[in-house]
Amino acid sequence: MTGGGDKTEASSQPDGLIERLHAALPDVYARNYAVKFAVALAVIVVVLAAVGFGSYLQIQERVVSDAATDLEVSATHRADSIEQWRTTTETETIAIAAARVYDTGTPADIRQYLTTAESSQIRSLHYVSTIDDSQIVIASTGTNTEGRSPRAVESAWESPVLATMNGTTSTETVVRSTAYADGNGHSMAFVTPVSDGSGALVLVSRVPTEQFHDGRDGFETQLLTGDGDPLIGGQDGSAPVSQDGLRAATAGQTTTIETGGHVETYTPVNGTSWVVTTSATRESLYGTSRLVRWGFLAVIGTAVVSLGVAGYLFGRHTVRPLRQLRNRTQSMEQGDLGVAISTTRQDEIGRLYDAFKNMRDTLRSQIRQAQAAREEAERSSRELERQNERLDEFASTLSHDLRNPLTVARGHVELLATRLSDPETDPADLQPHIEKLEDAHDRIESIIDDVLTLTRKGASVEETAPVPLESVVTDAWDNIDNKSATIETVGSRTIDANRTRLLRALENLFRNAIDHVGPDVTVTVGLTEHGFYVADDGPGIPTDAVDNIFEYGHTTSEDGTGLGLSIVKTIAEAHGWQLYIDTTYPDGAMFVFADVFSEDEPDWYGTEFEWGRSEAND
Numbered sequence: 001m002t003g004g005g006d007k008t009e010a011s012s013q014p015d016g017l018i019e020r021l022h023a024a025l026p027d028v029y030a031r032n033y034a035v036k037f038a039v040a041l042a043v044i045v046v047v048l049a050a051v052g053f054g055s056y057l058q059i060q061e062r063v064v065s066d067a068a069t070d071l072e073v074s075a076t077h078r079a080d081s082i083e084q085w086r087t088t089t090e091t092e093t094i095a096i097a098a099a100r101v102y103d104t105g106t107p108a109d110i111r112q113y114l115t116t117a118e119s120s121q122i123r124s125l126h127y128v129s130t131i132d133d134s135q136i137v138i139a140s141t142g143t144n145t146e147g148r149s150p151r152a153v154e155s156a157w158e159s160p161v162l163a164t165m166n167g168t169t170s171t172e173t174v175v176r177s178t179a180y181a182d183g184n185g186h187s188m189a190f191v192t193p194v195s196d197g198s199g200a201l202v203l204v205s206r207v208p209t210e211q212f213h214d215g216r217d218g219f220e221t222q223l224l225t226g227d228g229d230p231l232i233g234g235q236d237g238s239a240p241v242s243q244d245g246l247r248a249a250t251a252g253q254t255t256t257i258e259t260g261g262h263v264e265t266y267t268p269v270n271g272t273s274w275v276v277t278t279s280a281t282r283e284s285l286y287g288t289s290r291l292v293r294w295g296f297l298a299v300i301g302t303a304v305v306s307l308g309v310a311g312y313l314f315g316r317h318t319v320r321p322l323r324q325l326r327n328r329t330q331s332m333e334q335g336d337l338g339v340a341i342s343t344t345r346q347d348e349i350g351r352l353y354d355a356f357k358n359m360r361d362t363l364r365s366q367i368r369q370a371q372a373a374r375e376e377a378e379r380s381s382r383e384l385e386r387q388n389e390r391l392d393e394f395a396s397t398l399s400h401d402l403r404n405p406l407t408v409a410r411g412h413v414e415l416l417a418t419r420l421s422d423p424e425t426d427p428a429d430l431q432p433h434i435e436k437l438e439d440a441h442d443r444i445e446s447i448i449d450d451v452l453t454l455t456r457k458g459a460s461v462e463e464t465a466p467v468p469l470e471s472v473v474t475d476a477w478d479n480i481d482n483k484s485a486t487i488e489t490v491g492s493r494t495i496d497a498n499r500t501r502l503l504r505a506l507e508n509l510f511r512n513a514i515d516h517v518g519p520d521v522t523v524t525v526g527l528t529e530h531g532f533y534v535a536d537d538g539p540g541i542p543t544d545a546v547d548n549i550f551e552y553g554h555t556t557s558e559d560g561t562g563l564g565l566s567i568v569k570t571i572a573e574a575h576g577w578q579l580y581i582d583t584t585y586p587d588g589a590m591f592v593f594a595d596v597f598s599e600d601e602p603d604w605y606g607t608e609f610e611w612g613r614s615e616a617n618d
Contacts (some may be wrong), residue, residue: 041307041308044307045303045304045307048300048303052296052300053296056292056293056296059292060292060293063286063288063292064286067263067285067286067288068256068263068265071219071256071263071264071265071278071279071285072254072256072265072267074219074221074265074278075221075254075265075266075267075276075277075278076254076267078221078276078278079267079268079269079276081208082208082223082269082274082276083269083271083272085205085207085208086176086269086271086272087271088121089190089203089205090174090190092119092121092122092203093174093190093191093201093203094172094192096117096125096201096203097192097193097194097195097200097201098172098194098195099113099194099195102127102195102198102199103195103196107127107138107139107146108139110138110139111139111140111141111146114127114139114140114141118141121206122203122204122205123187123204123206124140124141124145125141125201125202125203125204126139126140126141126145126150126153126201126204127140127194127200127201127202128150128161128165128199128200128201129198129200130165130198130199135149135161135162135200137149137150137153137202138199142204150202155180156177156178156179156180156189157177157189157191157202159175160175160176160177160189160190160191161200161202163175163191164191164193164200165199172192173192173193174190174191174192175190175191175192176188176189176190176272177189177190177191178225179207179223179231182204182206185206185207186206186209187205187206188204188205188207189202189203189204190202190203190204191203207223207231219278219280220278220279221276221277221278221279222277223269223274223275223276224241224246224274224275224276224277225273225274225275226246226250226274226275228241228243228246228275231274240259242257242259242264242266245257245264245265245277246275248266249266249268249275249277250268250273250275251268252268253268254266254267254268258282261281261282261283262279262280262281263279263280263281263282264277264278264279265278265279318349321343321345321349325352325353328340328341329356337360337363337364339360341353341356341357341360406444406445409437409441409444410441413437413438413441416434416437417434461498461501461571461574461575462498463498464496464497464498464575465496465497465498465499466494466495467494467495467496467497467499468493468494469489469492469493469494469495469525469532470489470492470525472497472499472502472503473487473489473492473506473525474489475503476503476506476507477506477510479503480507480510480511481514482510482514483514483519484519484520485510485513485514485519485520485522485523486520486521486522486523487522487523487524487525488522488523488524488525489524489525489526490524490525490526490527491527492527493532493597495532495596495597496597498575501571501574501575502571502575504571505567505568505571505572506525506534508565508567508568509523509534509564509565509568509591510534511564512564512565513534513536513538513589516538517536517538517539517588521536521537521538522536523535523536524536528592528594530594530595530596530597530598531577531592531593531594531595531596531597532592532596533582533591534590534591534593535585535587535588535589535590535591536588536589537587538589539588540588540589541581541583541589543583546581546583549565549581550565550566550568550579568591572593575596576595577593577595577596578593578594578595579591579592579593579594580592580594
């Protein structure tokens with residue numbers, strides 16, 4: 001009880017808070033929808049301004065962050081490109097210098113080799129050797145360079161050639177020159193000792209200055225030495241080099257620094273003392289933030305004006321139709337489902353009217369459908385009761401009519417058994433008749449059980465086994481009084497079925513053919529693509545009788561029970577098959593059992609039998 005009281009008290013607290021809040025508000029707010037609407041618009045404007053300003057600050061921060069990231073990505077990409085070019089060129093220099101042609105080859109041989117080794121990335125190749133204590137270009141792919149000193153060819157070559165030729169560097173070590181102007185671009189010499197150690201290979205490669213121009217407006221890229229001297233790039237008006245950024249880059253760190261009106265990123269080129277710097281003016285880099293600021297002010301101003309105009313228009317045309325709709329829904333609540341709910345408006349209020357109108361119409365329709373369904377259910381229940389009564393009566397009658405001849409037949413069995421004890425009676429003549437009578441009695445009892453199952457419990461097939469169709473057809477034909485009729489089997493196949501049920505179905509079909517066509521009928525059993533068929537050469541089945549021929553009790557014979565074909569259909573469906581009449585068969589009536597086996601299902605049992613017999617014959 002205590003817990004319940006606490007719960008009630010706690011749940012009433014919010015209501016009390018809301019009541020106190022309403023009491024604190026002026027009456028004009030509580031009673032005037034326009035005031036409420038105006039206050040709501042004011043709140044929306046304030047919230048919109050706050051959210052917009054917060055979004056602006058976030059966008060501003062994101063713009064600055066993205067711009068700096070853009071700058072760093074551009075610088076890093078340029079540094080990676082320069083590093084890749086340097087690494088590739090040094091590797092190619094070492095590979096060309098490792099050839100054995102320098103040991104024994106003549107200058108002509110070396111020149112031919114250098115010409116063969118030259119690629120699109122190489123401007124020229126030169127082999128330098130010492131002659132009379134001087135370094136001379138012995139072989140070259142360039143023109144007017146052989147016989148000259150490296151300094152005479154290009155002053156930038158002197159330092160790396162001397163370092164290499166004086167033995168201060170080992171093989172597979174490349175010494176680079178400074179970049180120098182070469183035609184309309186810049187080149188750099190890569191020098192390494194050749195294989196015999198007595199000379200040096202000079203590989204001249206053009207510095208890929210296109211790496212410093214990515215098409216981005218406002219970005220300027222330079223390649224600097226570790227001391228801040230420009231190797232490539234730079235022009236008048238470039239941002240001054242920041243020593244702090246240079247020191248950070250030479251230490252292996254990428255850093256972005258703002259100096260004056262510029263933003264600069266310094267990033268190292270791995271494997272060298274070079275530094276790539278990419279810069280842009282603050283105005284070009286952060287120009288987007290200014291557009292965002294003006295856009296924010298425009299959006300806020302437009303939103304305030306739009307909310308004021310929209311609030312006036314929508315508020316004016318909302319209250320009256322809502323009051324009308326409320327009055328009409330109250331009439332519906334009192335049970336008047338014929339109340340008129342319509343409006344000429346096509347906006348949200350009009351769709352609300354349409355929704356209530358549809359709800360009213362749907363409610364009336366559902367009430368009518370419920371009444372009709374109840375009446376239909378009552379009729380179906382009465383019809384089902386009548387059908388059950390007819391089925392029970394039919395089953396009881398059929399059972400009674402069959403059991404009387406069964407009693408008479410068993411009396412004859414006893415009489416024949418008595419005559420067997422007579423010494424003058426030849427038992428061999430009477431014994432087959434007794435066996436036939438006993439078989440007939442067993443068949444009658446089995447038929448009674450099947451009929452009772454079909455009419456009271458339904459039919460089901462629980463166990464199946466592979467059976468040859470021709471064998472079942474032969475047994476079914478022998479079990480009936482076939483008179484002078486003829487049976488033909490066109491093809492056979494082993495099928496998966498309950499043999500007893502299948503036998504019963506075929507017996508009923510054969511009797512049906514003999515009863516309706518005559519004692520001279522010819523019955524044919526053959527295969528289809530997915531099953532088999534049973535056909536006769538009679539007049540066929542009238543079109544108006546096809547639809548109800550399988551119904552219980554349907555018969556055109558005065559002595560018939562009307563169960564034969566209905567039992568056949570029930571047995572087929574119990575196997576999962578389909579049974580239908582082929583109305584296109586021109587020579588009589590054809591009953592088709594479909595879905596008995598799939599199209600590609602192999603006849604394993606028949607195949608094994610043939611193999612076994614074949615092996616036995618062998």
